[in-house]
Amino acid sequence: MLDQNRLTIAFASLRAADKKTVLPFITAGYPDLDTTIDLLAAFRRQGVRVCELGIPFSDPVADGPVIQASYTEVLGRGLTGSEIFQAVAEYRRREAAACAADGLPSLALMAMVSYSIIFRHGPENYLAQAAAAGIDALIVPDLPLEESAALTPQAQERGLCNILLVSPMTPPPRRLQIAKASRGFLYYISVAGITGERKRLPEETIQAVADLRRQVDIPICIGFGISSPQTVAQVCSVADGAIVGSAIVHRIADAAKAGAGHDELVARVADFVGELLAPLR
Amino acid sequence: MTAKDYALMPRNGYFGPYGGRFVPETLISALDQLEREYRRAMADPIFIDEFDRCLRQIAGRPSELYFASRLTQKLGGAKIYLKREDMNHTGAHKINNTLGQALLTLRMGKKRVIAETGAGQHGVATATAAAVFGLECEVYMGTEDIRRQALNVFRMQLLGARVAPVSSGQCTLKDALNEAMRDWMGSVSGTHYIIGSVAGPAPFPEMVREFQSCIGREARRQMLSAEGRLPDLLIACVGGGSNAAGLFAPMIEDESVRMVGVEAGGRSLKLGDHAATLSAGAPGVLHGAKSYVLQDADGNTAPVHSISAGLDYPGVGPEHAYWKDTGRVEYLPCSDEQALDAVVTLAHTEGIIPALESAHAVAEAVVRAPKMGKDRIILICLSGRGDKDCNEIAMLLEKRK
Ligand SMILES: Cc1ncc(COP(=O)(O)O)c(C=O)c1O
Numbered sequence: 001m002l003d004q005n006r007l008t009i010a011f012a013s014l015r016a017a018d019k020k021t022v023l024p025f026i027t028a029g030y031p032d033l034d035t036t037i038d039l040l041a042a043f044r045r046q047g048v049r050v051c052e053l054g055i056p057f058s059d060p061v062a063d064g065p066v067i068q069a070s071y072t073e074v075l076g077r078g079l080t081g082s083e084i085f086q087a088v089a090e091y092r093r094r095e096a097a098a099c100a101a102d103g104l105p106s107l108a109l110m111a112m113v114s115y116s117i118i119f120r121h122g123p124e125n126y127l128a129q130a131a132a133a134g135i136d137a138l139i140v141p142d143l144p145l146e147e148s149a150a151l152t153p154q155a156q157e158r159g160l161c162n163i164l165l166v167s168p169m170t171p172p173p174r175r176l177q178i179a180k181a182s183r184g185f186l187y188y189i190s191v192a193g194i195t196g197e198r199k200r201l202p203e204e205t206i207q208a209v210a211d212l213r214r215q216v217d218i219p220i221c222i223g224f225g226i227s228s229p230q231t232v233a234q235v236c237s238v239a240d241g242a243i244v245g246s247a248i249v250h251r252i253a254d255a256a257k258a259g260a261g262h263d264e265l266v267a268r269v270a271d272f273v274g275e276l277l278a279p280l281r
Numbered sequence: 282m283t284a285k286d287y288a289l290m291p292r293n294g295y296f297g298p299y300g301g302r303f304v305p306e307t308l309i310s311a312l313d314q315l316e317r318e319y320r321r322a323m324a325d326p327i328f329i330d331e332f333d334r335c336l337r338q339i340a341g342r343p344s345e346l347y348f349a350s351r352l353t354q355k356l357g358g359a360k361i362y363l364k365r366e367d368m369n370h371t372g373a374h375k376i377n378n379t380l381g382q383a384l385l386t387l388r389m390g391k392k393r394v395i396a397e398t399g400a401g402q403h404g405v406a407t408a409t410a411a412a413v414f415g416l417e418c419e420v421y422m423g424t425e426d427i428r429r430q431a432l433n434v435f436r437m438q439l440l441g442a443r444v445a446p447v448s449s450g451q452c453t454l455k456d457a458l459n460e461a462m463r464d465w466m467g468s469v470s471g472t473h474y475i476i477g478s479v480a481g482p483a484p485f486p487e488m489v490r491e492f493q494s495c496i497g498r499e500a501r502r503q504m505l506s507a508e509g510r511l512p513d514l515l516i517a518c519v520g521g522g523s524n525a526a527g528l529f530a531p532m533i534e535d536e537s538v539r540m541v542g543v544e545a546g547g548r549s550l551k552l553g554d555h556a557a558t559l560s561a562g563a564p565g566v567l568h569g570a571k572s573y574v575l576q577d578a579d580g581n582t583a584p585v586h587s588i589s590a591g592l593d594y595p596g597v598g599p600e601h602a603y604w605k606d607t608g609r610v611e612y613l614p615c616s617d618e619q620a621l622d623a624v625v626t627l628a629h630t631e632g633i634i635p636a637l638e639s640a641h642a643v644a645e646a647v648v649r650a651p652k653m654g655k656d657r658i659i660l661i662c663l664s665g666r667g668d669k670d671c672n673e674i675a676m677l678l679e680k681r682k
Binding site (some may be wrong): 036056057058059060061062064069072075080081114115116117118119120121141142143144145146147165167169170171174178189191192194207219248 | 293301302305306307308309310311358449450455456459460462463467469470549564565566567568569571572576578581582667
């Protein structure tokens with residue numbers, strides 16, 4: 001069911017080429033949906049293979065101040081979940097033409113979404129909408145292993161990966177259980193705490209991922225706290241990918257606040273993602 | 282369904298379809314540890330004795346079951362008894378729970394506690410327990426509540442706690458809870474999060490209910506000795522639902538006892554004007570549990586309103602959701618105005634100034650008592666005293682003129 005999934009394909013081809021990657025996170029609709037669509041397109045041109053879209057939520061407990069503020073702003077403008085899915089579908093229409101022209105692969109898109117939202121819509125209904133829009137995977141930060149038992153197979157039936165998370169607080173035997181249940185890749189949270197930028201990641205995290213790497217085959221990506229090409233290089237010494245969120249969202253916020261026009265904002269943020277990818281080229 | 286079906290022991294953290302653990306993976310091992318320690322403690326006579334001692338010597342329990350004779354006379358119907366949680370040390374039922382959780386914190390070898398607070402009562406109760414046991418304490422509180430409950434902010438600080446202002450979202454209780462949860466994500470190895478109600482991920486709803494069940498156990502015994510029988514009707518206000526659960530749970534299998542939970546009806550039952558989660562909300566997920574919630578169509582938490590900071594919450598404990606669906610407990614709203622009237626009524630008839638939260642329960646008795654026979658008995662949980670609310674009450678009464 002998942003062998004046609006863009007995320008599965010992306011990691012299979014990265015591995016075949018012995019490559020690591022950066023997975024940028026952006027808040028859907030921040031500062032507006034047109035920018036979101038154009039950022040995705042610009043990331044793809046930079047060589048990004050997998051991108052994470054944060055679905056704004058009123059009460060995000062795993063997110064730090066930067067991402068939370070972006071959520072609050074988007075929700076304050078009344079953006080709805082179905083408008084976000086429409087924008088994703090629009091991106092996919094444009095992407096088809098762009099891929100045909102430049103020969104680069106399409107993006108795998110992951111929605112980072114609270115279970116509060118999924119439950120409200122009804123899991124079946126939400127998964128159907130996500131799949132129809134062109135989403136490939138879900139990251140549900142408030143749905144731990146036990147509660148995800150129902151959602152993962154439901155998602156898989158629709159060709160969607162449900163990506164599970166491991167934290168430094170997770171006992172080692174449980175890490176293996178989570179790795180086994182996760183689809184697409186395993187999301188390793190670098191530090192106990194919330195999202196946000198950090199200068200360097202703890203050595204224990206790198207060591208723990210190296211240990212896990214030897215025990216499981218599923219790709220492992222590290223997220224939370226990664227903010228620079230240096231931290232990307234640090235985590236990609238052991239992981240398949242580095243997920244970068246707050247550092248990107250804060251650049252979007254800065255550019256928007258400084259009054260940068262649409263094109264300039266997109267160019268600046270795409271350049272930053274290019275810098276993050278540089279150590280992996 | 283018979284009363285026997287209201288198993289008080291949740292199955293894998295679920296009361297029927299409600300409850301669970303909808304939290305980031307980072308917190309799962311802490312919740313496992315807490316649950317292990319909680320179960321061990323409850324089976325340990327030394328812990329039970331120590332908790333009892335704390336309830337007696339620190340909280341001042343048992344609290345009185347007081348026959349409100351002049352209120353009864355004025356309403357002209359059922360006899361009204363008040364369970365006087367307002368007489369507890371720190372002025373509300375919240376201390377029962379914080380003493381229990383502080384003892385667990387010591388057992389887990391943790392040195393710091395954090396809490397969220399709305400009215401400030403849970404914050405004060407946490408700060409008090411922390412001072413008693415020498416724990417470091419930080420209390421998250423929305424800036425809007427800091428304004429409404431200035432006295433309690435000062436009390437917490439005087440007790441040695443740090444009050445951390447929360448200015449995200451609506452700047453009230455739910456936002457304080459988010460912030461406390463975020464703190465806990467980064468501090469979980471040395472910090473225990475003392476949740477103040479029967480809400481949040483398992484095992485909190487069950488654990489907080491058990492620590493609050495002294496209310497109902499005492500009341501049941503006291504009522505039997507005062508009247509030789511159980512009450513016909515229990516009434517309690519419901520924010521997250523801890524004073525109500527503490528009163529109801531020990532009598533949940535007493536089929537003759539009807540139970541009513543009173544929610545904050547606010548200005549109206551339009552979304553945004555109230556905090557009547559069970560009366561007007563729908564099943565959803567918030568703050569770690571599946572229960573009733575007040576949300577928009579996308580699952581985002583709706584704004585809420587109540588004159589009572591302690592009821593101003595868009596969620597409710599999962600066990601109440603279960604009791605609602607099974608019909609064991611009836612839940613209904615009480616408006617700001619009715620609650621304010623009840624403050625004045627109770628003050629004039631009994632010399633008791635109730636907390637605005639508790640006034641919601643009193644208001645429901647004011648409606649029901651006259652319709653019930655004089656041989657009937659109503660027991661109200663007077664969850665807290667109104668000292669903290671005096672400024673707010675003065676302002677609200679002034680506005681009425
Ligand atoms: C006096 C009093 N009663 C009731 C409540 C509501 O909480 P719960 O529903 O958990 O009893 C509060 C909360 O702050 C309170 O201070």
